[in-house]
Amino acid sequence: MGNCCAAPSDPEKKAKKKDKPNPFSIDYKGGSGAGTVLRDPTGRDIGSRYELGKELGRGEFGVTYLCTDKDSGEHLACKSISKNKLRTVVDIEDVRREVEIMKHLPAHPNIVRLKDTYEDEDAVHLVMELCEGGELFDRIVARGHYTERAAAAVTHTIIEVIQVCHKHGVMHRDLKPENFLFGNKKENAPLKAIDFGLSVFFKQGERFTEIVGSPYYMAPEVLKRNYGPEVDVWSAGVILYILLCGVPPFWAETEQGVAQAILRSIVDFRREPWPKISDSAKDLVRHMLDPDPKQRFTAQQVLDHPWLQNAKKAPNVNLGETVRARLQQFSGMNKLKKKALRVVAEYLSTEEVADIKEMFEKMDISQKGSINLEELKIGLRKLGHQVADADVQILMEAADVDGNGTLDYGEFVAVSIHLRKIGNDEHLHKAFSHFDRNKSGYIEIEELTESLADDLGPNHEEVINGIIRDVDTDKDGKISYEEFAAMMKAGTDWRKASRQYSRERFNTLSSKLIKDGSLQLKNRHS
Secondary structure, eight states: OOSSSOOOGGGGGGOOOOOOOOOOSTTTTSOOOOOOOSSSSSOGGGGTEEEEEEEEOOOOSSSEEEEETOOOOOOOOEEEGGGOOOOOOHHHHHHHHHHHHHHHOOOOOOOOOOOEEEEOOEEEEEEOOOOOOOOOOHHHHHSSSOHHHHHHHHHHHHHHHHHHHHTTTEEEEOOOOOGEEEEEEEEOOOOOEEOOOEEEEEEEEEOBBBOOGGGGGHHHOOOOOOOOHHHHHHHHHHHHHHHHSOOOOSSSSHHHHHHHHHHHHHHOOTTTTTGOOOOOHHHHHHTTSSTTTSSOOHHHHHHHHHHHGGGGGHHHHHHHOOHHHHHHHHHHHHHHHHHHHHHHHHTTOGGGGGGHHHHHHHTTOOOOSSSSSHHHHHHHHHTTTOOOOHHHHHHHHHTTTSSSSSSHHHHHHHHHHHHHOOHHHHHHHHHHHHHHHHSEEEHHHHHHHHHHHHOOOOOOHHHHHHHHHHOOTTOOSSSSSHHHHHHHTTTTTOOOSSSSSOOOHHHHEEEHHHHEEEEOOOOOTO
């Protein structure tokens, strides 16, 4: 559900926007919210106990603010999730589950603490521990050197978090460096897991099929839609590989290429600095990145491995400037994409779904504000889509999230968006314009510096030059729209592709329909 505990940023640089009605809301009728979300909140009025201050971060669903306990003066973080952003029943369940999981997990020094929850008419407020020591990669970069010993200490912490989760029946499903923050700016600050937005409860032997997570860290069995808690150890193995050499083990220019690399599961130990890394470290990486989840190490086996058992004796030799530079660039690229995606999100408006609304009204023959199966069949035929009745039934079942046998407007919009990925190019153009401040048609070094310097810290020049080198494929010293779009589309987050409808046959069907062209909804932006 987004970075909940980021370090403070300058509030003057974040102009607050008035929330617009969200046409994706499950009960959208011109702007009403999502009803009751939390089952047992601490209260309704967050202002009675806490004072909200400057903005700390912004995610897909809400904004995180500095939060002060009026009684004790303690500084905390408050993630405020706008109900207008909760588009479907699945989104609401995600928030509920995140809260339930954070309440369920025991107090642990490496897991962010949820203190209170509030819910009013407009938003859900999660008050939690403030982590102001920065992201994992940023700390490594700022330190200026990196060693096996330091990587072992970080890995030990991450595996301990996994072990606690698994012992309490929780699978994290989205372990990545961005989801680990340091509690404070001190050298010995604790590293904390901060985001449980994609986590789920599981029972022994239970298997899952929903594709969620972030592409670089996704286990092969997730792509095969048959997985369990072993995926968390795989993700930790990817993080360890990156910590030791500065690049992810499975990388490609496209998400399909990343998926193929993951499924091949060939781990490269030849590039620098692997020849100087200990055999024990490589052995652990191999066991954590075993493509067979039954053979892959459990969290306990990782903790028992000699490399971690002897972490304090691990080589303290600097792994080299190359690794630090790679980590810095990898972290920087994530920030550029995140910033661009935040810009994209701001442009989602009623205009985006005007044609879908028109389509909905035409199909709603009975004028009841909902579409039944027969109306959906007739409507698709009138629009020239030859879809078999059995396939229409599958679409109806998958989109009908409240199970009442009809599609209301919100459900119809959601399934339409799912199938057609509306407006991506137009949104990318708007995001590009955000960075292209002088409207030259290119993003230049000065513009990147102005946009990202605050996020990247004092060593930002090296990172920004690295971004330009990587993205600027024609080597003219600046980023064109085509180069920007290629960067944004490379290794994108796959979770949204199957986020709202996790049933395997619906995903299989929707992919088939898009591929063979039998269901191409009208898109005035295409």
